[in-house]
Amino acid sequence: MDEAGIQAPGKTGSGSRARVRGQGSRTVYETLKQAILELRLEPGSPLDEMTLSEQFDMSRTPIREALVRLVAEGLAQTLPNRNTVVATIDFEQLPVYFEALTLMYRVTTRSAAVHRTPDHLVQIKKLAALYAGTVANRDALGMIQTNRDFHMAIAEAGGNSYFTGLFGRLLDEGRRILRVYYRSFDDKLPRRYVDEHEQMIVAIEAGDADRADAIAAAHAAQIVAQIQEYLARSTVTGMSLTAAAR
Numbered sequence: 001m002d003e004a005g006i007q008a009p010g011k012t013g014s015g016s017r018a019r020v021r022g023q024g025s026r027t028v029y030e031t032l033k034q035a036i037l038e039l040r041l042e043p044g045s046p047l048d049e050m051t052l053s054e055q056f057d058m059s060r061t062p063i064r065e066a067l068v069r070l071v072a073e074g075l076a077q078t079l080p081n082r083n084t085v086v087a088t089i090d091f092e093q094l095p096v097y098f099e100a101l102t103l104m105y106r107v108t109t110r111s112a113a114v115h116r117t118p119d120h121l122v123q124i125k126k127l128a129a130l131y132a133g134t135v136a137n138r139d140a141l142g143m144i145q146t147n148r149d150f151h152m153a154i155a156e157a158g159g160n161s162y163f164t165g166l167f168g169r170l171l172d173e174g175r176r177i178l179r180v181y182y183r184s185f186d187d188k189l190p191r192r193y194v195d196e197h198e199q200m201i202v203a204i205e206a207g208d209a210d211r212a213d214a215i216a217a218a219h220a221a222q223i224v225a226q227i228q229e230y231l232a233r234s235t236v237t238g239m240s241l242t243a244a245a246r
Contacts, residue, residue: 006035006055028056028066036075036086037175038141047076047084074173089176091231098228101174102220104167108151109200109216111158113209120157121205127153128201132194140187144175150197154204177227184230192222 032052035041047070052063067084070076077087112120127150134142148171155164182189196219203212 006031006041006052024058025062025065025069028052028058028063029069031056032066032070033073033075036070037172037179038144039176039179041086043086043088043176045086047086049084073169094177094228094231097170097173098220098224100166101170102217102224104155104163104170105151105216105220106213108155108158108160108163108167109204110209110213111160111163112154113204113207113212115159116157116204116207120153121201124150124153124157124201124204128194128197131197135189135191135194138187138189140179140182143182143187143189144178147178147193148172148175154200157204181227181230196222 032041032047041047047067049060049063049067053060056063067076071078071084075087076084078084112124116124127146131143131146131150134146148168151171152164152168155167158164196215199215200212200219203215
């Protein structure tokens with residue numbers, strides 16, 4: 001792990017370097033994306049092509065391609081001076097984001113209650129158990145990942161690829177906010193999140209679309225209210241979430 005918080009693979013030998021070069025921009029993109037979403041690369045952090053080229057031990061072309069992809073996804077931004085930095089979090093847009101997120105919670109859970117199959121239920125229950133395990137272990141990054149996987153499994157059970165694609169992006173965009181939020185609990189998440197996931201499963205398995213919708217709406221509303229309350233307290237320390245782009 002370098003001091004910028006990036007674990008660049010392929011540093012231990014010529015075989016590893018060849019493998020990384022073969023993966024090219026995808027390796028750089030996936031590594032940087034994970035570091036950004038997990039806040040190991042903080043908002044406003046520079047993404048310098050030359051520095052990254054040295055860290056990943058590859059030419060600047062795949063680095064540039066990866067950065068273009070991150071910019072397109074809103075995780076990085078190009079400044080007027082053409083430098084690239086990790087995108088800041090636009091708190092003014094959070095109400096709009098929360099509105100979209102809540103809608104997708106509801107529509108995907110409702111749709112899953114109508115269209116789920118036995119195989120879908122197996123996967124959803126498996127991921128719910130994995131999520132419960134990360135909560136018990138106070139594994140914040142594990143919680144964020146398994147929470148995403150759980151809700152994506154529900155979306156996939158609904159059978160609408162447009163909903164699934166949009167929801168996946170919304171969940172990814174929200175991972176940085178969730179990481180900050182979990183820190184307010186010292187990574188000890190309340191049990192009610194696990195319980196609400198179980199209630200969703202019961203409604204989906206019963207085919208009760210109205211109940212599934214109501215539970216998802218309440219689940220989303222609770223999360224949104226808690227995040228808003230935490231941000232309003234302005235207790236974030238050691239991280240410049242609203243740092244001006246440099």
